[in-house]
Amino acid sequence: MARNPERRAALVDAAVEVLAREGARGLTFRAVDAGAGVPVGTSSNYFTDRDDLLAQVDARIHQRLAPDPSVIAELLKGPKDRSLVLEFMRDVLARAVRDRTGYLALFEMRLEATRRPALRASYTKSVRGDLVDGMDFHRTAGLPGGDETVTVLYLAMLGLLLEHLTLPGVLDGVLPEVTVPDGLVERIVATIVPDSAPEKD
Known part of the structure; x- marks a missing residue:
């Protein structure tokens, strides 16, 4: 599993943007990759599945709004x-x-x-x-x-x-x-x- 914390943070922030803009149905790994400006397939190296991504989004939003x-x-x-x-x-x-x-x-x-x-x-x-x-x-x-x-x-x-x-x-x-x-x-x-x-x- 990829361990670059800066890239992971950028991917999660991109996921927050996608979620807010397109809703949960639009929250795909491909959309997150595009939002973060990284190669297709990058997100799948950082998150095991969509539930893992949503859990990371939850934690990140709470940090942002703290x-x-x-x-x-x-x-x-x-x-x-x-x-x-x-x-x-x-x-x-x-x-x-x-x-x-x-x-x-x-x-x-x-x-x-x-x-x-x-x-x-x-x-x-x-x-x-x-x-x-x-x-x-x-x-x-x-x-x-x-x-x-x-x-x-x-x-x-x-x-x-x-x-x-x-x-x-x-x-x-x-x-x-x-x-x-x-x-x-x-x-x-x-x-x-x-x-x-x-x-x-």
């Missing part, structure tokens, strides 16, 4: 209140908009997981792990609300990102007094997150 530790550290210097949660959600939105291709590929992975049991199992574990990590982070940071708050916030932001990145026209003008998507992020946080963290006994 928060910048220095940004998180800076934000955590502020008061642990609702306004800090808002800043974290603004960062989530900014990262999704900045790497729209990566986020669209995530949505395609969700759809493909409904058709492939092996992918569904691994991808469910991956996404659930992200949610649990979010709960742990929220709790450890002393942010207002608990696991239920994080879960509902996750679902609301997922819905907003889905609309904004795929059909932004759906939200335009629906609420004239609210900007899209920034104002909606503010409304989401104000609706879901309590004013302050519960006092400890």
Whole structure:
């Protein structure tokens, strides 16, 4: 099996682009090779099969969309209140908009997981792990609300990102007094997150 890590990374990034642009049905080794600008057959030397490629894509997208530790550290210097949660959600939105291709590929992975049991199992574990990590982070940071708050916030932001990145026209003008998507992020946080963290006994 080929061991060139730089080429493997380039192939996986090309796969992310193909997945976002053409959907799961267009994600072939030939399309990945073309996207990476490498000879036909290269991908088959790096990935055992399509499931292996999709697993690598999942890991790569999570790397691409991960928060910048220095940004998180800076934000955590502020008061642990609702306004800090808002800043974290603004960062989530900014990262999704900045790497729209990566986020669209995530949505395609969700759809493909409904058709492939092996992918569904691994991808469910991956996404659930992200949610649990979010709960742990929220709790450890002393942010207002608990696991239920994080879960509902996750679902609301997922819905907003889905609309904004795929059909932004759906939200335009629906609420004239609210900007899209920034104002909606503010409304989401104000609706879901309590004013302050519960006092400890």
